[in-house]
Amino acid sequence: MSSPYALPIARLIDELCKLPGVGPKTGQRLAFHLLHRRPEDARSLAQAILDATEQIGTCSVCQNLTDTDPCAICRDSARDGSVICVVEEPRDLAAMERTGEYRGRYHVLQGAISPMDGVGPEELRIRELLSRVQGGGVREVILATNTDVEGETTAMYLARVLKPFQVSVTRIARGLPVGGDLDYADQVTLARALEGRREV
Amino acid sequence: MGLYRTEAVVLRARELGETDRLLVLYTRSEGKVRAVAKGVRRPGSRLAGLEPFTLSELQLFQGRELDRVIQSQPRRGFRPLREDLGRLAAASYLAELVEGLTAERDPSPALFQTLVAGMALLAQGPDPLLALRFLELRLSALAGFQPVLDRCARCGGEAGPRPAFAPAEGGVVCAGCRPVSGAVSLAPGTLASLRFLAAAQPGRVEVLRLTAGANAEMARALVGWVSYHLERRPRSLDFLEALYLDAPRGLC
Structure with a gap:
């Protein structure tokens, strides 16, 4: 037609x-x-x-999208290079940056492991992360992938492959969202919130 | 039908738009259903427990193409599935099998029960891979593809001392009927284990103890069986195999 x-x-x-x-x-x-x-x-x-x-290309260090290589964050000497926060997508990095609380560096995986969709670890920028950690100077790796199944799978996988290295591997806290309703939270979330409780 | 209430296990979730999620559910009363959960990705959304592998009590509205989740009350989160990589990969495979072996709105309460029992086995059982073998057998039988195990699927005679498993022939074959390709040799003990699993209750699965060799044979036979009927190799298998590759136990 x-x-x-x-x-x-x-x-x-x-x-x-x-x-x-x-x-x-x-x-x-x-x-x-x-x-x-x-x-x-x-x-x-x-x-x-x-x-x-x-x-726009990818930063050869953190794999984020950038117009310069290395990107502005990787070049910023005021940032703490011994802490790497691992996120799935560039927009997650932007969300972390908006908090204004984080002064370390990042690593963008460009996705998450999804066995059912046939997305395995080799499709992500995991090799690049391992060679950064292997290169030394890294004290802590923060796993800030999403808390959905793909994000959890990715975080558990990374924890496993990072184990041989002498770095502390941490996972961001999971629990109740600010403004969230206890009554509507599922058991897994509530249980995690209870585990992660803090003295006030 | 409009509004209806049912129990459902989330098989798969995909992001949709800014804050929604497209779910593939296996429900007790309607079978496999695709549904939208509006606003579920917003922090503080009142739709809880719509993550894959969770069993929830849902209120849904039947739409023309997609149903819509109106309310949800999580029942069982199968938490260990979220905390152990091997169990999580196994649960992904189970969800993929159920999604692949069922048609939309073709309810089977027995299949629903097997799915829930399967998630529980994978979450708590000592041997997730053996549980998967049981689930491959049971789910394919419930979907209408029960392999012949008690005699040769081709000639109807005894399976004999050197049986093999041939998906294209419909199950076990004797040495004389074995096709040139596409068959897995089975030790007699493995065939006995297959027969035991095919008739077992979920709670009895793990009394079975298999050698690494029997495990590998059984895995090849049953993965071949479900792949034959799905007409493709399940995608979750690659990850599952990569995880268990260096494990002391047999492959999946």
């Missing part, structure tokens, strides 16, 4: 529809929105997409 739109519009809609969460209707709406804006806005958007895709 031929598109009712002129070819350039149809192509734009087609490209937009390849984005996650964008269906044909949303694609049309976005395309017409772009067409109604000033041409320089469109150019600036196109340039931003190009710049990001062309200039």
